[in-house]
Amino acid sequence: MKSRGPGARQIYEALRTQILAGTYQTGSALPSSRALASELGVARATVTAAYEQLSAEGFISSRQGARAEVVAVIDRQERSAPRQPMPAPGQLSRYGERLAQRPAAALPVDQPALDFRYGDLAASDFPAMMWRRAILGALAQRPERLSYGDPAGSHRLRLALQAYLWRARTLRCEAEQIIIVSGSQQGLDLCARLLLDPGDSVVVEDPCYPMARDIFAAAGGEVLPVAADQDGLDAAxxxxxxxxxxxxxxxxxxxxxxxxxIARRHRLLAWAQAADAYLIEDDYDSEYRYDINPVPPLYGLGxxxxxxxxxxxxxxxxxTMRLGYLVITPGLVPVFTRAKQIMDRHSPALEQDALATLLESGAYERHIRRIRRRMAERRGTLLDALKLNSATK
Ligand SMILES: Cc1ncc(COP(=O)(O)O)c(C=O)c1O
Incomplete structure (x- = not known):
């Protein structure tokens, strides 16, 4: 018949808690395993197993034939010390201090009636079937050995992106110049770590993408906002x-x-060349152009x-995918690759393979065309509603 008393794990946990709480003082003896087993109505072996675990973890000492004794675990002062919720001054690095001074903005709690929050996508826009097939295909091709991949990213994905960037963005580069990163955010973080020292100036647009500004500020950069208007950054x-x-x-x-x-693009490039500065071109959503074709990147012009x-x-x-890519000059590739390796070895390999499949088969661009039509409809509906509203005022 199965014992109805506690198991070895419960006995171990109860005794451990009591020792830590000081209920059993250092040097005091625990009940003999025979006595405790009979008191609890369990087999002696159950108590012995709990004692062996406590002894292995250094809570008690048990010698053959002698009663188990509590060993000094922590002193009373340490036990009663209150938990410090914040790190003490000097415990954080300067980077940590800068981040602590710029906490992330809190997410809104309420669901607004009309949600104009920036950055989210409708879940129904995600090509779930297409992605599932691509992931299953990538899983089927996994080699027997699960090894770390190339920190710069899967060569297959870099080749597929090279072709895509040429087709869709008229951007010409070698696949070796592409570094796969975990979203633009990591790409910017790599740029800040590798190209900026604390106290160095970074120009940002005013207004600017706050997540980019935060990275430069956290790295200790002097952020210099330069006005942007209907023609973009005022390069003059x-x-x-x-x-x-x-x-x-x-x-x-x-x-x-x-x-x-175009005039400002030329000015900006001339400034960067004269100042020996790098321009980071964040091309985060150029696929969504409704009235004209996507604008060629600055990268090509320079x-x-x-x-x-x-x-x-x-x-x-x-x-949620956390996949992005940098295109850099060949001279920067080794240091970016090394930094990426130190940061997180590489971005998730399965997802990289799945994305490569979508790019190679043309499914990615078909999906973009579908989503662009959907976005255009939504935009049209919003613009019509705004016009209607201003006409009735
Ligand atoms: C200007 C800008 N860059 C990049 C991104 C995308 O960042 P990530 O690739 O890290 O998701 C966004 C997203 O909202 C953005 O607004």
Whole structure:
């Protein structure tokens, strides 16, 4: 018949809690295993197993034939010390201090009646069947050995992106210049770590994507906002500005939506070359153009010199995917690859393979065309409603 008393795990946990709470003082003897077993109505072996575990973890000492004794575990002072909710001054690094001073904005709790929150995608827009097939295909191709992959990303995905960037963005580069990252955010973090020292200036657009500004500020950069308007960043204001980096959204200024004019593009590139600065071109959603064709990237105009191109699938597939890519000059590839390896070895391999399949088969672009039509309808509905509303006022 099965014993109805506690098991060895419960006895162990109860005694452990009592020892830690000081109920059993250091040096005091525990009941003999025979006595405790009879008191609890369990087999002696059950108590012995609990004692053996406590002894192995250093809570008690048990010698053959002698009663088990409680060993000094922690002193009373340490036990009663209150938990410190915040790190003491000096415990955080300077980077940690800067982050602690800039806590993330709290997410809204209430579901608003009309949700204009930026960044989310409708779950129904995600091509679930297509993605499932691609993931299953990638799983079927897994080799027997599960090894770490190339920190720069799967070569297959980099080749597929090279072809895609040429087809869809007229951007010419070698597959070896592409580094797969865990979203634009990690791409920006790598740029900040590798191209910026604390105290160095970084130009950002005013207004600017706050997550980018936060990265530069956390890295200790001096963030210099430069006004943007209906033609994008006002590059004329950069005359005389010394900075290591400039972060720009030329195809679709965030959040104004403007396109950086060709005259300003030339000015910006000339400034970067003269200042020996890198321009980070964040091309986060250029697929969504409704009235004109997607705007060619700054990267092409500058022939890749001084420009780091940053792309993501957060707007085309899902922000939950955490997949993005950098296109950098060949000279930067080794250090970016090494930094990526140190950071997280590489981005998830299965997802990289699945994305490569979608790009190779053309399914990714078919999906973009479908979503773009859907977005255009939604945009049209919103614009009509706004016009209607202003006409009735
Ligand atoms: C300007 C800008 N860049 C990049 C992203 C995407 O970032 P991630 O690829 O890290 O999801 C967003 C998303 O909202 C954005 O607004």
């Amino acid at each position: 204001r950069l005359a005389g500005v010394k900075a290591r980096l400039a972060y720009v959204t030329p195809s679709h200024q965030f959040p104004l939506g403007s396109i950086l004019s 022939a890749g010199q001084n420009v780091i191109y940053l792309g993501t699938v957060s707007k085309t597939l899902s922000p």
